Amino acid sequence: MKFIHVSDVHLGIKPDEGKPWSEKRAQDIWDSFAEVIGAAVELKPDFLLISGDLFHAQPLKKELREVNYLFSRIPQTKIILMAGNHDYLRTKSYYLTMEWEENVYFFRQEEPGHFDFEEENVSIYGLSYWHREIGEPVYDSIIPEDRSKINILLVHGGDLQHIPYHPKHILENGFDYIAAGHIHKGGQQIPGRAVMAGSLEPTDKNDVGSHGYWLGTIDKEHTDIHFHPVKKCEYCHEVYPVTGKTTNFELCEWAKTLLAERPGYQYFRLFLRGKVSPDTGFDTAKLEEFDRVVDVTEQLSPDYDYEKLKENYKDTLLGNYIEEMERRPQDVVTKKALEYGVNALLGYKICR
Template identity: 55%
Template sequence: MRFIHIADVHLGAVPDEGKPWSSKRKQDLWDTFAEVIEHAGEEQVDFLLIAGDLFHRQPLLREIKEVNYLFSRIPHTKVVLIAGNHDYVHPHSYYRTFRWEDNVYFIGNQEIEKIVFPKENVCIYGASYWQREIREPVYDKIGDLEADKINILLAHGGDAKHIPFSVQKLCDAGFDYVACGHIHQPEMLAENRIVMAGALQPIDVNDTGQHGYWEGEISKRGGVVRFYPIRKCEYVHLPVAVHPNMTNHELLEKLSEILSYAEPFQIYKFILSGRKSPELEIDTAKILELEHVASVVEDTVLDYDFDKLKETFDNQMVGRFITAMQAKEPDAVTKKALYYGVDALCRTMRHL
C-alpha cells in the first residue's frame, strides 16, 4: 500500500505574529496542507496518515469544514487522523460531533483503537489526546497485532509529558510502520519503519531546517519511505561575530549584506557573539526592523582591559574583584562571572 505521512500542520497558528510577513505565514500553513492533499489525489495514494496536531488549538467549526472539503477532493484516498496535544478532544470540541466525509477516519478515542481495512489488508492503530499532557507510555499497552496484515500505528508524542515511547519497543511490537508526530524536526527513527514526520511547515523561529511530508510504500515484506521538503519558509540560526571597534551602523550594514544573499523563503535568527566595546549598546530593535529577521540574541562579552582596570582601581572594589576572580580556576563559569561582575561594577560607577 502507498501512503503519505504528515503531522503538526498547526492550522490556525500565526507564526511570527506581529511581523510584516505573519499573515502570509499563516496562509502558508493552509496552502501547504492543500498542496499535500492535491498531491495525494494526483498520486492516488491509498492512505493519508495525519499523526496529530492538524490544528494549532481547538479547531473552529468553519476550519473543520474547510479541511473536510479538502479531504472530499481525494475520495480514493483513505484519510486517518488523530488529535494531538494542541488540538486535543476537549469536552466541547467539534471533533466529538463532526460528520466527516466517507473516506475520513478520525480515531477519537483516548484508548488505543484499531481500524481494519480489508481491501488493503491494513490495520491502523491510534488514540487521540483528551488533555494537553499524557505522561503514560500508552503505546506500550497495545496487545498482539494481526500478523497477516500490514500493521500501522499513528503515534503522537515522544517526550516526558507527551506519551513517551521507546523506538526499540515499537520495533519489537511488530509494527510495519509507525507514523509519529509531535517533534517538529523530521527524522527517520528506525529505517523505513518508524518516522517522526516533523512539522509540515515551521511554526516558530526555533523550527530550523527542512520541513515537508513523507511518502512511502509498505508491504509485509518491508517498505521504503522518503522525505519531500516544501520550502515556503525556512528558519536559519546564524552566528555573527562582533568586534570591539564595531558600531551599530557597521553591524547593521553587515547584517544587511548577509540578508542580501538570503533565499526568499529564509527567515533569520541572528546570534551575536564575540567581544564588544563596553560603550556599545547594540540596537536590537533596529536589527529587528530588517526584512526577514525574526529574532536577535546577544551573546557577546565586553572587551575590558582587566589589567588596566586592576591597576587604575587597585584599592577599590573593581580592582579587588578582578584580583579575586583571576585567582580562581580559569574555567568558563569564572570567566563569565568576571566579565559580568566587572560590567556591573563599571556601570554602577558611571552612574554615580
C-alpha cells in the first residue's frame, strides 16, 4: 500500500505579515499543497493522510471549495482528514456541512473512530479536535480491532496541551504506522513506524530547516518512508561575529553577499553576536530593509576594560562594585553580575 503523509499545511496563514513578501508566502502555502496533490496525480498513492491543521483557522466556505476541487483531481486516492487544534471543529463549522468528494474520509468526532478499507486491508484510526486544547493522552488507549489488518493511527499532538502520546506504547497496542502532526519540525520518531510530518511549509521565522511531505509504502512486515522537500520557503538563522572594529558598512556588505549567494527561497533572521564597545550602535533597521531579511537581533555584550574603569572611578560606587565582584569566585554567575551591574551603573543597555 502506497501513501503520502502531510500535516500542518495552515492554509490561510500570512507569514511575516507586514513584510513585502507576506502575500507571496501566503500564496506559496496554497501552491505547495497543490504541489502535493500534483505528486499524488503522478504517483497514484492509495491514501493521502492529513494529520490536522490543514487550515490555520476555521476554514471559509470558499477555502473548502478550493481544497475539495484539489481532492477531486485525485479520485484514485483516498484522503483521510482530521481537524487539528488550529482548525478545530465547532457546532457551526463549515467543515461539518461540507459535501466532500467521494474519496474524502473526514473524522467528525472528538472520540476515536476508524475507517476500514477492505481492498487494501487497511484500517485508519483518528479523531478531530473540538477544542483548542486536549490534555488527555487519548491516543495511548486506542487499540485496533483487527491486528491482521494494516492499522494506521492519525495523530495530532505531542505536547502537554495537545494530546501527549508515547509512540512506542501506541505501536505496542497493535498499530503499524503513526502518521503524526502538530510539531512543525518533522522527522521519524521511530524509524519506519512513527513519523512527525512537520509543517508542509514553514509558517514562522523560527521554523528553520527543510519542510515538505512524506511518501511511503507499507505492509504487515515492512514500511519504507522517505521525505520529499517542498522548496518554496526555508527560514535560515545566520550569525555575524561582531568585534570592536565592525561597522555598519561591513554588516551591509555581509548581508548583500549572503542574499546574492543563497537561493531565492531562503529567508533570513540575522543575529549580531559578540563583544563591542558599550557606546557602539548598529543600524539594524537598515539591514531589515533588505529583501528576504525577516529581522535582525543584536546579541551583544559590552567589552569593558575593568582595570581602566576602576582607575577612572576609584572610590565611587562603580569602582567599589567592580572590586567587590572581583573578590568573589569567578564563575559564570559572578561574571554576568559584574557585566550587568556595570552596565546599569553606566546607563548602557545590554542586548540579548
